[in-house]
Amino acid sequence: MRNEVRRLRVDLGLTQQALGAALGVSRQTVNAIEQDRYDPSLPLAIRIARHFGLTVEEIFHVDDA
Amino acid sequence: MLTTPSIRRAANRWAVLAVTVVGGAAMAVIMALRGETALAIVLPVIIVGYGLTVTFAAGRSDVAALFSGREEDERRRLINLRAGATTANVLMLVLVCGAFYEMLHGEFGGTFSRLSALGGITYAACSASYSRAKSKHSVDAAE
Numbered sequence: 001m002r003n004e005v006r007r008l009r010v011d012l013g014l015t016q017q018a019l020g021a022a023l024g025v026s027r028q029t030v031n032a033i034e035q036d037r038y039d040p041s042l043p044l045a046i047r048i049a050r051h052f053g054l055t056v057e058e059i060f061h062v063d064d065a
Numbered sequence: 066m067l068t069t070p071s072i073r074r075a076a077n078r079w080a081v082l083a084v085t086v087v088g089g090a091a092m093a094v095i096m097a098l099r100g101e102t103a104l105a106i107v108l109p110v111i112i113v114g115y116g117l118t119v120t121f122a123a124g125r126s127d128v129a130a131l132f133s134g135r136e137e138d139e140r141r142r143l144i145n146l147r148a149g150a151t152t153a154n155v156l157m158l159v160l161v162c163g164a165f166y167e168m169l170h171g172e173f174g175g176t177f178s179r180l181s182a183l184g185g186i187t188y189a190a191c192s193a194s195y196s197r198a199k200s201k202h203s204v205d206a207a208e
Contacts, residue, residue, distance in 0.1 A: 024137075024138065025137075025138035025139070025140065026127075026130070026137060026138050026140070026141065027124075028127050028130075028140075029138050029139075029140040029141070032140060038140050040139070041139050044139060
């Protein structure tokens, strides 16, 4: 599942550490999400969306096989 | 949204180091009482070194963080669950192979056989329990 987390984070001038602290997750988890190595749970995806002021669908894009 | 460590998290962060210090001290005493001076020095150094390494490397490494007991977010909890399950599968394989060895040597009912049975019963009980339990992700970033 592709996502816009890295672009949105950079646009806000946040480090991965800072975004992780804001979301309550580790820096490594933010990195894993940005690199598509980890799909966040629904509550975490909603927290991410709220943090950036967007909807979940605007940030996370499901690849239809 | 909580961004600072809770008291519980802070305690968890130092718990592994505390355990290794206590463990190292116990090893030193035991080895000293047995007259093994070299081990009385080397073993505590190794185990306290391990505690220091995982505690202070936890911020940079998922593995160190998990060894130091810091599974603060959902991804680390998932890694911990998967690593635990894989470890259990490997141990069960060893136990079952040991049970077959006992069977071949007419020792069926020995240690490996009983531990294999315990593993199977534990898995069945856990599966039944978790299939009935609520399975929800925590919505509190602090948990």
